[in-house]
Amino acid sequence: MEHLSLSCKHCTQILDTFLLSEEEQHRLELGPVSEVLPVSNACPDHTPLLLPALIKFDQKLQDEGNEDPPFGQRTDDTRMLIIYKFPQRTTIDFLIVNNGVEFALKLDQQIVYREDELDHHGLGILVDENFIDITLLERWKLQCERDHEQCRFQRSLTKGDPVRPLLLIDVRERCIVDSSKSEGDFVALSYCWGVPEPGEPYWFRNEKGISEALRKPGALSIGTEYGDKLPATIRDAIELTRVLGERYLWVDSLCVMQDDNVMKSIELPKMAEIYASACLTIIAGQGSNAGYGLHGFPFTRPRSWNQEVVTISGERLMRSTLLDIALNTTRSNVYSSRGWTFQEYRFGRRRLIFEDDSVRWECRDGGHCEDARHKPAREKPVIVEDLPNPGLYELNDIINDYCKRKLGRNEDAFPAFCGYQRVLGRVYPEGFINGMSVGFFDEMMAWVPLELDVYRRKAEKEENSPPSWSWMGWAGKMNVKYNGKRLLDPEVMELHSLHVGNLVDWYTMTGLDSPKLPLRDSPQLKNEDFSLSREPSMLFCKTQSAIFQLGATSWEDEEDIEWIGPWYEIRDESGKWSGVVRLHQREDAKDVGRSIELVAVSVGHGPEKEPAHEVHGLVEWRCKERPRNGTEYHFYNVLWIERKGDVAYRRAAGRIAKDVWESCDSRPVDLILG
Incomplete structure (x- = not known):
């Protein structure tokens, strides 16, 4: 349709971009800042759209120590402003080029729909800034239950049958009940517990x-001893569940007795399946703790949603939440940074998400949001649980999504992941131990950090710490895929250049005095209901140990260290180049020149020279001192260990050239890794 003829060319360019079809991609330079946003005679329409965002951007640069003058203090502001539309999206973004780098300035803008104009192109909807339309949520839920076959529980989601937790909250009777005596669907709540704010009442747990x-009817009602001590998020979720026509709600703090280790060992490994089995997951994504609540209902506090509406030549623009659904993501908030919420969000097949004072619906079919008349097509994520033959690449993505999250206690690293591990164990046939795939164990034992610094997760009691040999034992992002792709099915071939082979026989131990069991015979690999507390924390093998020296880094350029990470050379006692090691912290570089103990854990080989198709490969390809002896480079994967009594702990991982290792003064050892 045609729109108004505008005197400002930039307004015309902006509206023309909105009129493009959803499939089209568009990028246009609006012009330099001094032209688009002149200090005098500024356009009254697009200036209120862009200027506040530009001022906020410049303030952020100032706060970060940037010395460039901000808007209004430049003689000629030549920074380029760009309007951009991604294909398959109806929203547009504004970018700024600052010192040759593009930055987001204002994102996800949408035209507001006008009911007074037939076939108006706007998709945005202005909503009540204080209250959510409950009937809208009911319609979303009803439509999904009625029309979306793929959103009903499917065995492929967890590779298992639906499960019921031991306890539920009866939202009509306002009490805890046995799930076995309570028929019907249940809703699950996903939230962050956190710490009460000063002045808030003490929150109790079951x-x-x-x-x-x-268990007494009415025990959780407002005005009772326990009802008044419920954090607002749980209290609001109980009422919302009732309003949506469901009777039962599952909340971990009330439906798992926190001082009952037997119940916890049964329920925690089933967490992923509990959320997959719930008919709906309420996600409390706003606020830093459970006391924040679900704002915007008559039975809760009002919300305060500012849709940031501006007008350009008669058309109103607003910030849209459509993109959050299209990309299948939550925004950057406390909820999305917590380790426990990782599997809860991932496995919820229907999600009602509260964040930024708005609410939206996500399911396996698509999604809805309050502020749009358009149902966006979601980018379907690759779900490893549905892949017929997953490998380390897919597992690496899952692990790093989890690793970037925070845990309140280091000892929770495994419990917060064990439900997901239980599901993954049905996809990767040989199962998992402490986050490590048994089928890919040789590759995974050579994992290295992706971040410059990762730190050991140490619990108050050492026996409760996750093991040092697993990526779970460290806080930070990891690379477990070993730069090549090997699949479990030997008939499926993948092009890759690096190969890892078995060297030692691994055994698991639950303690120094426990029996040694072959890795693939560990009880939890045979029995999914094996106790959570019995996940073996120690490994045993017979291998070779040798003493080398930690050499200096081979990277002269600081940018190489930022990109590749702190890889340092390993040298023998005569100073000859022997291999490389990837330090876990840059501060470990103070140990350059010291003797370190290395143990061999697997063998590997790859091309002698760096192939053109490799994106990330071996740092040795760039080490000038490394001997070249043919077409292939053979090596041993090694761990730098430190000993405490009879137990050794991983300090770092690296590689030693095969010829060097086999000719060095090594000795056989019975290695126990903790």
């Missing part, structure tokens, strides 16, 4: 001493 009291 424990043995009060469990019977919580």
Whole structure:
């Protein structure tokens, strides 16, 4: 349709971009800042759209120590402003080029729909800034339940049958009930517990001493001893579940007795399946703790949603939440940074997401949001649980999504992931131990950090710390895929240049005095209901140990270190180049020149020279001192260990050239890794 003829060419360019079809991609330089946003005679329409965002951007640069003058203090602001539309999206973004680098300035803009104009192209909807339309949520839920076959529980989601937790909240009777005696679907709540704000009442959790009291009808009602101590998020979720026509709600703090280790060992490994089995997952993505609540209902506090509406020549523009659904993501907030919420969000097949004072619906078919009349097509994520033959690349993505999250306690690294591990164990046939795929164990034992610094997750009691040999034992992003792709099915071939082979026989131990069991015979690999507390934390093998020296880094350019990471050379006692090691922290470089103990864990080989198709490969390809002896480079994967009594702990991982290792003064050792 035609729109108004505008005197400002930039307004015309902006509206023309909105009129493009959803499939089209568009990029246009609006012009330098001094032209688009002149200090005098500025356009009254697009200036309110872009100027506040530019001022905010410049303020951020100033806060970060940038010395460039901000907007208004430049004689000629030549920074380029760009309007951009991604294909398959209806929103547009504004970018700025600052010192040759593009930055997002204002994102996800949408034209507001006008009911007074037939076939108006706007998709945005202005909503009540204080209250959510409950009937809208009911319609979303009803439509999905009625029309979306793929959103009903499917065995492919967890490779298992639906499960019911042991306990549920009866939202009508306002009490805890046995799930086995309660028929019907249940809703699950995903939230962050956190710490109460000053002045907030003490929040209780279900424990043995009060469990019977919580089973009495009305025990969780407002005005009762326990009802008044419920954090707002749980209290609001109970009422919302009732309003949406469901009777039962699962909340971890009330439906798992926190001081009952037997119950926890049963329920925590089933967390992913509990959320997959729930008919709906309420995601409390706003606020830093459970006291924040679900704002925007008559039974809660009002919300305060500012849709940032501006007008350009009669057309209103607004910030849209459509993109959040299209990309299948939550925004950057406390919820999305927590380790426990990782599997909860991932496995919820229907999600009602509260964040930024708005609410939206996500399911396996698509999604809805309050502020749009358009149902966006979602980018379907690759779900490893559905892949017929997954490899380390897919697993690496999952691990790094988890690793970037935070945990309140280091000892929770495994419990917060074990539900997902249980599901993955049905996809990777040989199962997992402490996050490590048994089928890819030789490759995974050579994992290295992706970040410059990763730190050991140490619990108050050493026996509760996740093991040093697993990526779970360290805080930070990891690379477990070993730069090549090997699949479990030997008949499926993949092009890759690096190969890892078995060297030692691994055994698991639950303690120094426990029996040694072959890795693939560990009980939890045979029995999914094996106790959570019995996940073996120690490994045993017979291997070779040798003493080398930690050499200096081979990277002269600081940018190489930022990109590749702190890889340092390993040298023998005569100073000859022997291999490389990837330090876990840059501060470990202070140990350059010291003797380090290395143990061999696997063998590998790859091209002698760096292939053109490799994106990330071996740093040795760039080491000038490394001997070249043919067409292939053979090596041993090694661990730098430190010993505490009879137990050794991983300090770092690296590689030693095969000829060097086999000719060095090594000795056989019985290695116990903790």
